Amino acid sequence: MATLATNGDENEERHATMDWEQLSYAVIPTDYMYVMKSNPDGTFSDGALVPFGTIEINPHSSVLNYGQGLFEGMKAYKTPTGEVQIFRPEENAIRMQMGAERLLMASPTVDQYVDAVKQVVRANMRWVPPHGKGTLYIRPLLFGSGSVMGIAPAPQTTFLIFTNPIANAYKxxxxxxxxxxxxxxxxxxxxxxxxxxxxxxxxxxxxxxxxxxxxxxxxxxxxxxxxxxxxxxxxxxxxxxxxxxxxxxxxxxxxxxxxxxxxxxxxxxxxxxxxxxxxxxxxxxxxxxxxxxxxxxxxxxxxxxxxxxxxxxxxxxxxxxxxxxxxxxxxxxxxxxxxxxxxxxxxxxx
Structure with a gap:
């Protein structure tokens, strides 16, 4: 459905060439995702953009055994002038913190959350549909990636964000x-x-x-x-x-x-x-x-x-x-x- 196009110069930024009119809710991998893991003291640091792809997870992880995980949903919109913007990301960050407290997980600060969302959108900017043709869906995840055997919260939490262009399925x-x-x-x-x-x-x-x-x-x-x-x-x-x-x-x-x-x-x-x-x-x-x-x-x-x-x-x-x-x-x-x-x-x- 999607191909990569350049303007003839390998140093120029590539952009996604798609039939935006046919965009749906299909899985469309984008270029980058963001990953950050909690420290032993429950804080987060050293998050980074990495190429989108599969992740490794221990079979003992709390998310696989006990469902210790949260997700958020957001969108990046392109304006008529070509700017890209997101809507109230701090509210999603606060809601994730509330959920993390309920499930006993470490969670990123509001500033860390918003900064990570901005980074991943910026890195996948070419996947933001043209104005009126759809949006770039943003999916932040927070899950217990640390290993446990008994029923207990994970000793380590992973914060991950990926994106996917979607249509205006509900107009x-x-x-x-x-x-x-x-x-x-x-x-x-x-x-x-x-x-x-x-x-x-x-x-x-x-x-x-x-x-x-x-x-x-x-x-x-x-x-x-x-x-x-x-x-x-x-x-x-x-x-x-x-x-x-x-x-x-x-x-x-x-x-x-x-x-x-x-x-x-x-x-x-x-x-x-x-x-x-x-x-x-x-x-x-x-x-x-x-x-x-x-x-x-x-x-x-x-x-x-x-x-x-x-x-x-x-x-x-x-x-x-x-x-x-x-x-x-x-x-x-x-x-x-x-x-x-x-x-x-x-x-x-x-």
């Missing part, structure tokens, strides 16, 4: 989602790890997600684990409802991931004059919403055109002249450099 309100509300199987339990990006949070929902897609649904919306009554989260994104001028989303409370896009939308909604609240939403209230949308790094802001619960299908307003569209255009403008960022959310890659 805001141009691709509406259809959700199946699962009434029995919860995604997360109180006291568990639903509130962090633990690597083991996601594979348990593969089966129900596959079954839902086989029935024609885009994804699954899960309810709370105690009463099976309150809306929590979709497989990999947060969910909002709109009723009149009120925008609501469920409180994180340990079972819902505190999404960076979610946090940004709550702030933008208030700035745009809407009421914005974090409140428990019953499935009945959810089905009575005017609009529903999902937020996340992958989905951005994607509207939901319908949801089905216990064989009852409800349709929601989508398209032009919706609150969802207004929020989508607002945050997309900031991320893609179409709108001036006056909140300090955007970090330029020089």
């Amino acid at each position: 805001g309100t141009s691709t509406s989602l259809t959700l199946l509300v699962h009434h029995s199987l919860p995604r997360a339990f109180p006291g568990g790890t639903g509130g962090i990006k633990n690597i083991s949070n996601y594979s348990p929902v593969f089966q129900v997600g596959k079954e839902a897609k086989a029935k024609g649904f885009s994804d699954v919306l899960f309810l709370d684990a105690v009463e099976h009554k309150y809306v929590e989260e979709v497989s990999s994104c947060n969910v909002f409802i709109v009723k009149g001028d009120k925008i609501s989303t469920s409180p994180t409370a340990g079972t819902i991931l505190p999404g960076v896009t979610r946090k940004s939308i709550l702030q933008l909604a208030l700035e745009l004059g809407y009421q914005a609240e974090e409140i428990r939403i019953s499935v009945d209230e959810f089905l009575e919403a005017d609009e529903v949308f999902c937020t996340g790094t992958a989905v951005g802001i994607s509207d939901v055109c319908s949801a089905t619960y216990m064989d009852k299908k409800v349709e929601f307003k989508t398209g032009e002249n919706t609150v969802t569209r207004k929020l989508f255009e607002t945050i997309r403008g900031i991320q893609n450099g179409l709108t001036e960022d006056n909140r300090g959310w955007v970090v330029k890659i020089d």
Whole structure:
């Protein structure tokens, strides 16, 4: 799918030549990744860019035996003027630190995290799609690479970042989602790890997600684990409802991931004059919403055109002249450099 091109001079910077119109969510290895390992005292130092490739890991490592690992998701965007920027990377760094505390792992500082992300994006700059054609997905990982035998946290942690160009698979309100509300199987339990990006949070929902897609649904919306009554989260994104001028989303409370896009939308909604609240939403209230949308790094802001619960299908307003569209255009403008960022959310890659 991708080839390397030069301008005739071997000393000139090579760039990726791709059919960006055909870009999808396929695996596309880029040139470099970033690797940094923790010191015995739990600090990090001496991280470096290395050529992208396989890594060696001891069979005794805690991540292989006990799932001690976290991941983050971010994107690098190319602006209309050709600049490259990332969106609120410090928030991802803080969320990784929260997850690391929960799983007893050493984690990089916010400055180390952001600097590493900037380095790996800069090194893979030729893989950032042209403006409007996609983004460079950034995947930071933190995992227990140290060896253990008994059930215990790893003595060493590895911080690794790789990148992959991806399409605008979710183009805001141009691709509406259809959700199946699962009434029995919860995604997360109180006291568990639903509130962090633990690597083991996601594979348990593969089966129900596959079954839902086989029935024609885009994804699954899960309810709370105690009463099976309150809306929590979709497989990999947060969910909002709109009723009149009120925008609501469920409180994180340990079972819902505190999404960076979610946090940004709550702030933008208030700035745009809407009421914005974090409140428990019953499935009945959810089905009575005017609009529903999902937020996340992958989905951005994607509207939901319908949801089905216990064989009852409800349709929601989508398209032009919706609150969802207004929020989508607002945050997309900031991320893609179409709108001036006056909140300090955007970090330029020089």
